[in-house]
Amino acid sequence: MWALGVIVYIMLTGVHPFDADGRASDEEIEAAVRDPDLPLPLGRNHPYTRHLSSSAMDLIRRLMERDPKRRLSAFEMLHHPWVTGETASTRVMAGSDKRLNRFRRFKTRLQTQFFADAVGWSDEAIPSPSNENEEAARRRTSLIERSFKTVGGKEIDAIRKLMSNGGGNGNGNDGAAIDMGMLAGEGVPMVRTDGEEDGDGVIDMTMSDYNDLLSENMKQKYFPKGHVVYNEGDTGNHMYLINSGTVSVLSKDGIKNKRHAGDFFGEDALLHPLKVHSTTIKCKTPVHVIEISREYFEKYTASSSGLVLALREKDNIRKRNRAKALLKLQSGMKSVSFRRGERLFTEGDPGDSLYIIKSGNVDITTKGHQVFVAMEGNFAGEHSLLTGRARNTTATCISEGGCVATHMLGPDFRQLMDASPQLKEALFDMMNRREFKKAVVLRLGHEFPYLNPREAFDAVDVNRRGVLHVEDVTELMRTLDKDYTDSEVQAMMHTLDLSKDGRVSFDEFKKVFVGDIRTTQSM
Incomplete structure (x- = not known):
């Protein structure tokens, strides 16, 4: 029953009660579970559970009771008001599937916009001797952090509308509370509503929240110095946005170049009819990247004609400039x-x-x-x-x-x-x-x-x-x-x-x- 409480917590919040960021080892989780002084991350003021109804929090609290004698039995749980649906609002549940679908579309738009921004910013990753200080500062800012700062009121308003059904009754048992509980299962525990007691539904999105919204389809990866991401001629099904670090671009023709934080690589295979890479990429320093699969690359580019034009022209420019560099390498002229x-x-x-x-x-x-x-x-x-x-x-x-x-x-x-x-x-x-x-x-x-x-x-x-x-x-x-x-x-x-x-x-x-x-x- 205690384990079931943990599962319900994860289902309604999207995070593990003893490993919120997903980085703890099994030993660390076990130590947290056994610590009698560690409070349960639950309550109206806790960022992970503030959207839950009082009834849902009561169920979790009684299932995760440390004293097994006081813990809910299976029979008691099956008759709890939250499980029987006595505290649920059928008015909110009706139509929630449409709101979930709208939210999924919204997430796709947000991810597409981030991708388009990152592609557009890539030109700024080209070194400019006249602006070295500004570029150094920019490279210390991750792509996600930079994009988050550009998220404006329209995006926040869109989330608010998706979370709201026109206002709750003020007791936290319906309205935005239940709707957000459902959205938590869609990967939205990070979108928080303050002032839920009076039903004002103000949205507060943090950088971590924004990162979570993007991370579903954009995987963050680390490559050590000297790592070869792929070789020229390899089949490629991913492209990479460079969050930090520098990679070397190498070709069999002898062309060498570098790409820095804010730039990207791998798009050549995604645009090539045979799906092959035209260069080798080797990490000159430790590198953090955001990996985008072919499936989502095609999804993002299909929804933005300007984005696919920019990517194809950037790929063409890179090929032409490598051709210029190769011509200049020829001896005997x-x-x-x-x-x-x-x-x-x-x-x-x-x-x-x-x-x-x-x-x-x-x-x-x-x-x-x-x-x-x-x-x-x-x-x-x-x-x-x-x-x-x-x-x-x-x-x-x-x-x-x-x-x-x-x-x-x-x-x-x-x-x-x-x-x-x-x-x-x-x-x-x-x-x-x-x-x-x-x-x-x-x-x-x-x-x-x-x-x-x-x-x-x-x-x-x-x-x-x-x-x-x-x-x-x-x-x-x-x-x-x-x-x-x-x-x-x-x-x-x-x-x-x-x-x-x-x-x-x-x-x-x-x-x-x-x-x-x-x-x-x-x-």
Whole structure:
């Protein structure tokens, strides 16, 4: 009967009466059970049981009576008013299933919002030398703590409505008390109501409560220094948000990078059609992560189109930046210097080489209009190498002190691409984005409007449908090059269509063509 009391306590509160945080050993629990001076965590003022009715607390107290002579017998328990239902409010019980369903949906929304916030904050995890102190302070704040501080009144009001049936009778035996007792079985013992005596139902959610709301589907894990989370080529069914610590990102091509607290990894396999990881992740320090399974990753992304766009574009950016890094690692390439105003290549020239910018800025133009500026670490001239066609842009050094670029010849480039399919995929992705910009510039007759992406979108959406279809892209690209093939159009759609639904929305368009500077540094 005493053990049954413990079970009833857990069912109604969601915690163990002698191990509330779930971390005690069997020996510690036994010591707590045997301690006659340890009070039972029960009462109107106790945070775990304040939502229970007086009748429920009386049942638990009499079942968990330490003196077996005074403890309820099975017969007495079966006739207790709480068990027979004499103290239950049928008015509250009616419709509670709907409130439970609403609460489950609410938890999913809260978890999705946390996930979206964490993905959005990941760009801030990229080191910025000009803001080191602020970044160090941010890294000491866990993702959950940061997210909790953003939870506003709407979320609290939503919980209040789910807990309330319009007010109780003030005696704690119905109204919010019984409703919350039911919700406790749904993992909500942490959502507390103060002032239950007068039925005001004020919600008080703590950081621990918020953590519990998230932890059902987001598992917190610890990896020691030196631990390999997964290897390149492994099948992956989880992604990880870094709560603290640093991981190394390694590839078989020799690319090395780091990701810090606030960033994430593992999304590559969740987005890859073959479900494989493109890099190896090794813990550079002890690391605490929040693990999200494929099941819940797909659930969260399905409920937020903006979230899946952000993740796919972040994954694309990382692949492109690894491609840039791999190109820069190649040895035996010649460095070439250019004066301000000097051209690296001219539109219409044949070309079987590309340039990797080492210093200075290079203006990339078509028909005299700027498409973009290639800066240090970027490259120019890939179009001719990848397509075999003549140059369709002019590259001009525009830096006062001149420019320096590494010159990579076609044979070396093709040998490298054959050895690295990921490099080839990333370079075609980058070329497609640039080719699309060139076509937009030609249609507008002026520079690409980075500050007004709607103008660029509308220039392509000539039928004013609000989305771009394959025929819109075909028409645009054939104004740039009349020999643009159907397969090249499909490749272009693959680059632009982040949502993979066969059309390109304005939100997708912005993600592809107007990237945040820190986002574009991600590896």
